Amino acid sequence: MKIVGTKTIPTPCRSNHASNLLAMEGGDMLCTWFGGTMEGTADISIYLSRFDAAADRWLDPVKMSKDPARSEQNPALFRHPSGEIWLLYTAQLKTDQGTAIVRRRRSVDEGRSWAPIETLFDRQGTFIRHPPVVNPQGILLMPIWHSNIQNAFGNDKSLVYASGDSGLNWDLWEVPESTGCVHMNILPSCRVAFFRRRPADRIFRSLSDDGGLSWSAPEPTTLRNNNSSIQACEASNGRLYIIYNDSAAEGRASESPVPPWVQNREEFLAQCNITDSKLAAVWGVPRNPLKIASSTDLGASWTHELTVEDDETLHSANDDHGAFVGDYSYPSIIEAPDGEMHVSYSYLRDAIKHVTLKF
Numbered sequence: 626m627k628i629v630g631t632k633t634i635p636t637p638c639r640s641n642h643a644s645n646l647l648a649m650e651g652g653d654m655l656c657t658w659f660g661g662t663m664e665g666t667a668d669i670s671i672y673l674s675r676f677d678a679a680a681d682r683w684l685d686p687v688k689m690s691k692d693p694a695r696s697e698q699n700p701a702l703f704r705h706p707s708g709e710i711w712l713l714y715t716a717q718l719k720t721d722q723g724t725a726i727v728r729r730r731r732s733v734d735e736g737r738s739w740a741p742i743e744t745l746f747d748r749q750g751t752f753i754r755h756p757p758v759v760n761p762q763g764i765l766l767m768p769i770w771h772s773n774i775q776n777a778f779g780n781d782k783s784l785v786y787a788s789g790d791s792g793l794n795w796d797l798w799e800v801p802e803s804t805g806c807v808h809m810n811i812l813p814s815c816r817v818a819f820f821r822r823r824p825a826d827r828i829f830r831s832l833s834d835d836g837g838l839s840w841s842a843p844e845p846t847t848l849r850n851n852n853s854s855i856q857a858c859e860a861s862n863g864r865l866y867i868i869y870n871d872s873a874a875e876g877r878a879s880e881s882p883v884p885p886w887v888q889n890r891e892e893f894l895a896q897c898n899i900t901d902s903k904l905a906a907v908w909g910v911p912r913n914p915l916k917i918a919s920s921t922d923l924g925a926s927w928t929h930e931l932t933v934e935d936d937e938t939l940h941s942a943n944d945d946h947g948a949f950v951g952d953y954s955y956p957s958i959i960e961a962p963d964g965e966m967h968v969s970y971s972y973l974r975d976a977i978k979h980v981t982l983k984f
Contacts, residue, residue, distance in 0.1 A: 626917065626930045626966070630981035633972070634674050634683045636660055639943045641672075642954075643854070644969040644977045645756065647702035647710065647736075648961040652678030655736050656957075656969055657689070657700040657712060658977050665720035669696040673712065675736065676979070683979065689730060690742065692716055697728075701756035706763065706791065710736050713745065715752055720887070723750045723773035746786070746795075754808040754854055760815040760836035764789050768809035768818070779823045779882070779906040783809040787838055800831060802842035805906075808854050811837055812865070817923045819867065823906035825852035825874035828867070830924045846924055849873040851910035854955040857924075861960060862984070865920040866930070868956040868968055872911050879909035885948040912954040913937050915970060917982075933968065933980060941973040949974045 634644075638660030647655045654676040661669035674686040689712060690697040700714040710732045717725035727746040730739045750771045757767040767786040783800040800809065806820035806829050815837030820829040827845035849871055857867040874880055882905040887893045914935035918927040937951035944950075956970035966982035 626982055626984055628931070628933070628980055629965075629983050632683060632979045634658075634969070634977040634979055635685055636672065636976050637686070638662075638672070640664065640669075640974045641977050642971045642974055643699050643754070644955065644957050644971065645701045646957045646959045646967055646969050647704065648959050648967070649735060650962060652676075652961070652963065653735075654678075654961070654967065655702055655710070656683070656977060656979065657702055657714075658969075658971075659698045659700060659714070661696075664698070665696050667694055667696055667719055669698060671697050671700045671712070671714050673700075673736070689739065690714065690716070690728070694718060695724075696720070698725075699752065699754050701753060703756040705731075706759055709733055711756075712739065713753060713756065722752065725750055725752050725772060727751050727753055727769075745792075752807075754821075755810045755856065758811050758813050758815060758837070760838075762836050764836065764838070765792055766811055766815065766837045767795070768811050770807045770809070779805055781805070781807055781823070783807055783820065783843075785809070785811070785837065785840070798838055798840075800840045800843065803831075806831075806843045810855065810857055812857060812859050814859060817865075819846075819855060819857050819924065821852065821854055822850045823852055825850060825880075825907035825910045827873070828855055828869060832923065847927055848918060851912060852907055853910075853912050856956055856958050858958050858960055858966075860966070861964060863921065865924060866917055866958060866966065867920070867924075867927070868915065868917050868933070868958045868970070870912050870954060871914050871916045874907040874910050877909065879911075880907050881909050882906055884908050885946075911937060911951060913951045915953040915956065917958070917968070931982070933970070934972075939973060941975050943975055944973070953978075 644658040671690040672686040695716040703711040729745040765788040783803040786795040805823040808821040828848040829843035831840040855869040934953040972978040
């Protein structure tokens with residue numbers, strides 16, 4: 626595997642994060658992310674850019690959300706069985722994840738125009754990161770987790786919304802023993818899923834033998850995790866590919882149960898009522914290097930394929946507090962119809978970077 630192309634997606638925003646890719650026929654792609662001044666502020670909105678294959682460039686992004694009271698985050702793109710494209714994202718009151726709901730926009734013309742914003746899941750505290758998948762029986766599976774100020778940073782659990790009527794009605798299935806395992810990434814075969822871990826130790830995985838309705842208790846893989854998002858895909862060559870930060874908690878001075886965007890540490894810890902260190906999240910673990918590994922046994926073992934980024938000294942041009950030094954995070958990885966692999970990720974949060982790979 627080698628890198629054959631690198632591009633920076635244009636953005637009007639100071640801070641850019643949590644990208645997600647969708648491949649189209651003909652070589653075009655869509656990329657969505659959230660941007661604004663800082664994660665958790667009310668000016669954070671969802672943006673969408675199209676890669677024009679004929680022009681070999683990313684077009685200027687379009688602002689897809691506009692709630693002046695909510696921080697709109699974690700967008701995901703999904704090709705519905707009907708052919709529609711869904712843009713899903715969360716919307717919360719500033720940094721209060723307990724107020725998050727999931728909203729949706731739909732497109733019937735390959736992302737060129739979009740229907741008005743609607744609410745898909747209105748339960749307060751519902752969060753997403755990865756798009757739905759369609760299992761072999763045609764059931765839509767949407768991985769989620771529930772957050773509030775008490776459990777959002779170590780005691781949250783993964784769940785799966787399942788819909789047998791194309792998304793009109795949803796049933797909720799809980800992933801057993803998934804405390805601290807979030808950002809559930811269900812692969813399209815619905816046999817395996819991977820998780821980010823709040824304690825910043827390992828990527829975890831879970832298996833299913835019934836099309837993704839019920840799952841085994843998540844167990845650690847050999848890959849390290851830094852309490853940051855990962856993503857995997859199933860390629861046409863039969864291998865699984867995963868992109869992740871190869872780092873974990875080691876007791877560094879920078880490590881803390883408090884996220885970097887929280888201003889008042891003492892108030893936050895009191896609100897969260899963190900009393901069990903085993904449940905507390907670990908933040909501040911470096912979000913580098915960014916690597917790709919592959920597996921032929923559903924993630925039981927892994928082979929290193931490529932290091933995408935590893936410079937731990939680069940500073941963001943827009944980071945006044947030094948929180949995002951050497952930060953290459955929240956990646957997305959897909960295989961396009963022509964067999965090329967594409968990844969996107971937050972590059973120091975200054976922009977979203979796009980990298981093209983070939984075997």
